[in-house]
Amino acid sequence: MDETVAEFIKRTILKIPMSQMTTILKAWEFLSENQLQTVNFRQRKESVVQHLVELCEEKHASLNDAALLDIIYTQVHRHQKMWDVFQMSKGPGEDVDPFDMKQFKSSFKKVLQRALKNVTVSFRDTEENAVWIRIAWGTQYTKPNQYKPTYVVYYSQTPYAFTSLSTLKSNIPLLGQALKIASKHQEIVKMDLRSRYLDSLKAIVFKQYNQNFETHNPTTPLQERSVGLHVNMDSRIIHENAMEKERVQRITQETFGDYPQPQIEFAQYKLETKFKNGSILAEREEPLRCLIKFSSPHLLEALKSLAPAGMCRIPKLFCSSGSYSQGNSYLYHLYFPLLPDNPRC
């Protein structure tokens, strides 16, 4: 076994907390049951790691096996990375591609290897028709750096790819190219969504949040639905604007649904608006253009609590949420009505 590979495996195993050691090693499926049983996991961590590396030596672990272990570790600790989303689009009138995973993988690898001689590409399939790709980048003259890999999660036959970029900016166009060609799309752009929570990004982009549809078959009894802002009201106290409060709660519930929001930390979008009639700038021809950035430990929950807290007005009409004809800015389409003063985007 190569020294670099041995070092890489050692460092990867060292990262794994002892409580998860056996689960991750079992998922790796490289070391056999018998081999694992010979390891005393109660020793000090350094000794355990030493023993495991020796076992890997015995089995002649390759760089690919080591990369696979790294992927599994990252899958378990996905919150440690910051994820971006890329959106791809097809040309007009193209049929849906009967996606062949094998073909995708070989095509992706080929594009990268043709451009950069030194690059390590590894794949791991997941159950939901998705694949995790790990790319270790090198240059024409240097070997790939295994300690700063890029991860890509791609769900077949969808136009989205989730990436954790930890590489030079110069490699990003090449990554985009590879994704585009392998998945048979024409264009690729980076979206303005970023979060540590991959599942939340997935929920937003695949529109799996807010599955609150009106049917004749109610699935949750009315008492369970609550926005969590009940006040125990003494019947002798009359709330002057009780009706308004109820309306706000109802609209908030319709927009956000009853369950926890996808967790995102950062959102931004461009705004172009004219000034209100009556203000001194109302006659200006040129609209105001600006960039609005939101950030919060849990952006959507924060937005959800804005209206009930009385911090913004709720207009009666809604923008369509995630309208299919629009490309980007799902966040805007969904939560736009809750912003103070209805600007036009």
Add this chain to the structure above:
Amino acid sequence: MEQTNTLCQDGKSEGGVLAHLERLETGVSRSHKQCEELQGAQAVGSALATKIHKLRCLRDKLRAEVKQRQARVKTSIASVEPDQTVKISEQEVLERKQENVKAILQAYRFTGLSGKLTSRGVCVCISTAFEGNLLDSYFVDLVIQKPLQIYHHSVPVFIPLEEIAAKYLQSDIQHFLFSLCEYLNAYSGRKYQADQLQSEFAAFLAGPLQRNSLCNLLSFTYKVDPRGEGFPFCARLLYKDLTVTLPTDVVITYQGTEALSTSWEEQRASHEILFRTKPLHQVFASFAKTGEMLDMSLVY
């Protein structure tokens, strides 16, 4: 001075007559006014009197009706005998009708396409099924305005919703809904077959089932007899048409360098036809059955 006096005197005496005339005049007009007022008051009074009379009649009528109903209720309670059915009041009839209608609305989703009016428009529910098994439901919330818009939906991202909408949503909404139903039912059916293969017939597979999100390209390696030594076949099922649940192309190959014996070649060809004509899980069910029959024949 004398003039004024005479005037005064005349005035006095004339004032006396004039004043008297005036007094008489005002007296007449006053009494006229009083007469009119009296007449007015009398008219109002008689109107009110008729009104009071009407109201009294109405009150008496209502009282009589209440008494009648109470008497009816009393007699109905009193006249209940154990072997007689209880008379159902109108309210109960209405309530039963309402529950009936509610139940019909709820059961409507079993037709596959149902909906509910919302404040904005209508929320359509597409309930998919395959071979009598009810599968997932998908929703499309429509806003009724010009142009017709989809407010939000739960259709998976790999179903070409935008294309179907671009073609039919504005011009022919029925066509839009039926087309979407087709795609979703076909997807659900293919997914069901693939899931069945993975769960019920895993023993027949020699490796993992390769599938994609739309379940329209499946490849797997299988053995007809899971325990036997038979040759493993590699199958590749392609469903080019997204609205079908049976594959459009089936390719079965044999992994190995030696040429297949004629019997195995025949089997390979027949399998190709099988996979193209029967749903995936049923093909494997028939493999299982022939396996059982073989077992039985071995016993004897």
